[in-house]
Amino acid sequence: MSSPKPAFWTVARRDAVAGYVFIAPQLAGIVTFVLVPLGLVFWYSLHEWNVLAATFSYVGAANYQMLLADPNLPSVLLASAIFSAGLVVLNMSLALLLAVLLDQKLRGMVVFRTLFFSPVVVSLVAWTIVWSFLLQNNGGINGMLAMLGIEGPNWLRTPTTAMISVIVVQVFKNVGLNMVLFLAALQGVPKELYEAARVDGAGRFKQFRRITLPLISPTILLTSIITIVGSLQVFAQIAVLTQGGPGMSTTVLVYYLYQQAFQFHFFGYGSTLSILLFVIVATLTFVQWQLRKRIVFHEN
Amino acid sequence: MKTDLSPRMTVALYGLMCVLLIPFVFPTWWMVTSSVKPISDIFAFPPDLWPRRFDFSTYAQVFELQPFARQYWNSAYIAAVVTAGTMAVSSMAGYAFARIRFPFSNAIFMVVLLGLLIPSEVTIVPLFQMFLKWGMINTHWPLILVPIFGAPSVFATFVMRQFFIALPVELEEAARVDGLGRFKIFWTIALPLARPALGAVAIFTFLHSWNLYLEPIVFLSSTQMFTLPQALTQFTDAYGGAMWNIQLAAATMTAIPVLLVFIVAQKQFVEGLAHTGLKG
Numbered sequence: 001m002s003s004p005k006p007a008f009w010t011v012a013r014r015d016a017v018a019g020y021v022f023i024a025p026q027l028a029g030i031v032t033f034v035l036v037p038l039g040l041v042f043w044y045s046l047h048e049w050n051v052l053a054a055t056f057s058y059v060g061a062a063n064y065q066m067l068l069a070d071p072n073l074p075s076v077l078l079a080s081a082i083f084s085a086g087l088v089v090l091n092m093s094l095a096l097l098l099a100v101l102l103d104q105k106l107r108g109m110v111v112f113r114t115l116f117f118s119p120v121v122v123s124l125v126a127w128t129i130v131w132s133f134l135l136q137n138n139g140g141i142n143g144m145l146a147m148l149g150i151e152g153p154n155w156l157r158t159p160t161t162a163m164i165s166v167i168v169v170q171v172f173k174n175v176g177l178n179m180v181l182f183l184a185a186l187q188g189v190p191k192e193l194y195e196a197a198r199v200d201g202a203g204r205f206k207q208f209r210r211i212t213l214p215l216i217s218p219t220i221l222l223t224s225i226i227t228i229v230g231s232l233q234v235f236a237q238i239a240v241l242t243q244g245g246p247g248m249s250t251t252v253l254v255y256y257l258y259q260q261a262f263q264f265h266f267f268g269y270g271s272t273l274s275i276l277l278f279v280i281v282a283t284l285t286f287v288q289w290q291l292r293k294r295i296v297f298h299e300n
Numbered sequence: 301m302k303t304d305l306s307p308r309m310t311v312a313l314y315g316l317m318c319v320l321l322i323p324f325v326f327p328t329w330w331m332v333t334s335s336v337k338p339i340s341d342i343f344a345f346p347p348d349l350w351p352r353r354f355d356f357s358t359y360a361q362v363f364e365l366q367p368f369a370r371q372y373w374n375s376a377y378i379a380a381v382v383t384a385g386t387m388a389v390s391s392m393a394g395y396a397f398a399r400i401r402f403p404f405s406n407a408i409f410m411v412v413l414l415g416l417l418i419p420s421e422v423t424i425v426p427l428f429q430m431f432l433k434w435g436m437i438n439t440h441w442p443l444i445l446v447p448i449f450g451a452p453s454v455f456a457t458f459v460m461r462q463f464f465i466a467l468p469v470e471l472e473e474a475a476r477v478d479g480l481g482r483f484k485i486f487w488t489i490a491l492p493l494a495r496p497a498l499g500a501v502a503i504f505t506f507l508h509s510w511n512l513y514l515e516p517i518v519f520l521s522s523t524q525m526f527t528l529p530q531a532l533t534q535f536t537d538a539y540g541g542a543m544w545n546i547q548l549a550a551a552t553m554t555a556i557p558v559l560l561v562f563i564v565a566q567k568q569f570v571e572g573l574a575h576t577g578l579k580g
Contacts, residue, residue: 012401018482019402026393026412026457029449034415037423037430044425101317106310112317114566116324121562121569124511125529126551130331133544136343140330143347172323180570233419236513240533254421254514261425262518271425278422285417 038278044271051265063272072248072256079163080252080280084231086167091227092220095175099182100208113183117176124173128240131169132156135241159249162242166250170237174230178223185219186212218292225288229281253277331555335359335548342544358549365543366531367524368550375528375554378443379509385448386456386505387498394460395486399472409461415454420446421514428518442519443527447509456501463497464490500572510558528554 048059067073102113119127134140135155142152155161189212197207213220235254238244244251244259251259257277261270305313329349334342338355341348362368396402397409420427431442447453467490475485491498516530523534532554535547562569 015400015482016402019396019400019405022392022396022400022482022486023405023408023412025389025449026453027408029389029445029453030412030415030451033427033446033450034418034423035411037426038418040426040429041423044429098320101313101320104305104313106305106313110566112321113570114563115321117566117570118328118559118562119324121507121558122328122555123529123532123551123558125513125532126331126555127327129532129547129551130327132542133334133548134327134330138343138345140347143343143345147346168323172327176324177573180573184571229416229419233421235421236511236529239513239517257421257424258514258518262428267425267429274422274425278418281419281422282417 041271041274041278044268045275047268049266049268051267059268063268066269067272067276072251075248076251076253076256079248079250080232082163083167083234083250083252084228086163087170087231087234088224088227090167090171091175091178092224094171095178095182095223096220098175098179099186102179102183103186113180116179119173120176122173124236125240127173128169128237131165132241135165156242157246159246162246162250166234166237166241169241170231170234173237178227181219181223182216185216189215221288221292225285228284228288232277232281232284253280328555328559331548332552335545335552337545339543339545355545358545359553361546362535362550362553365546366526366534366550368531368553370524371526371528371531372553374440374525375510378440378527379506381444382447382509383502383506385444386453387501389448390453390456390460390501391491391494391498392486393457394462395464395490397457397461398464399469399490400482412454412457415451416458418451420451423451424514424518431519437519438521438525439519440525443509443512443515446515447505447512452505452508456505459501460494460497463494467493496572499568503569503572507558 045063046058046060047056048062049056098116102109102116136142137154137157141155145152153161155165193211193215194207197211202210232252233254234252235258238250238252238255239258242250244255253273254277257270257273260266260273333349333351335358336354336356337344337348337351338353341351341353344352393412397405397412427442427446428437431437434441436442471489471493472485475489480488511529512527513529516527520526520530523531526534532547532550535543535550537543
């Protein structure tokens, strides 16, 4: 109505303008807070940056050479790998088990579902603090074990049990999310398929392996991507439970990055570690996305 | 799967689920009950499932040791603004990517999706430098702007796009024939229909903001500005030892309100999350 040249403002043109206006905030945000910082982090990684002396000088690949020679790197990568692998395996299998249990037609399932899901909505740091309290040497868990005549380890001060603790605390916190996604997928499997399989004499386990798993494989793939990428971002739990210790046994990549950049103020080297994190996340996502074609049964 | 479970099987299933529930429910119980124990009872042996003595002064001490009300407000208002902002940005972008034809829309969508590959941990160093340059360190701006417009909102945009793609287009077509503009159609027709997806976006955006930890400790430095997750870790004595009962009182006050909202609205919560854009 306000357009001076009605012939120029066709419906298609109007739509195009509307489209750009609609996406403008998101696109501007991605450019400002994701793409430019990604460029900057790469630029920083090529520099030696001394915050105290306020020097910023180009050093080429020196930070990357330092990365390869970093004596802490193998331990950091190993801790990240153990944490992610342990978390994903435990989380996915427990989520699937709980979803299968909740899928049974029994009374009171909604109550169980609500309770299994409840840690998801408990503040992450609050949840971690309670577990930290429970896992103290004289804390609740060892207290209960002592009542059974078992002497528990000092969970957070022993390298192996510290890693196990960090994984388990995170699994119980978030497994409810994957659980409800699996439950929705299970409920989407047509019941006739099970009937047919039963007529053909397939047992429950066989039905699960041959019908359920293939049909929910798209959900399994998607949740595994989200869970793996999420596992690489773990920070608060480590900071609250172990501060990366004992020794460096629970210092995962993001925690190491935080220490280098924000505790020791090595911004150049911290940026190099950021690039490493980016490469790992991108590679894992890409590989899983490619695997989709091979292992996922169907997609719509 | 089955309705024909034997009674013995039923009992076994209930038993198994009750055992599995322990690590999900017990920590919350232990947090609440320990928060009202005097410090001398906190590590009592054998452990008390119900406090043998009550000490409610821990709750008052939370507010004496930290500007806890202020920190509570910080977390609450940041999460509210981020949730509202994300809903606006992601529903508009999601709608455009799903419904409006414009040049390069697919290419732009791929660029936006890059945000999913670049967690904010990767860009935290340059973001810190940018906000330092803009004079926004020790303000709440980084905790508001980055989630609304940056990487965390991409997932919301993706969910909204998936929802709008699945929504039948006929209603909007009729309105277009009547000459309604795009924004009118979006606002009066598409958005009201998108309530389930918006609900899911609101829930996970709120929880994401409420749980944020790395960003606050990087960007904020004064206790007045702290958010709850950061404040919870500050209840330590002069030697750095944790003041457990006070810390647990603060944790209880942080966790319980959201938990109550969840229990009241659990159906919308769980089903909203389960049925939105995430299914295959």
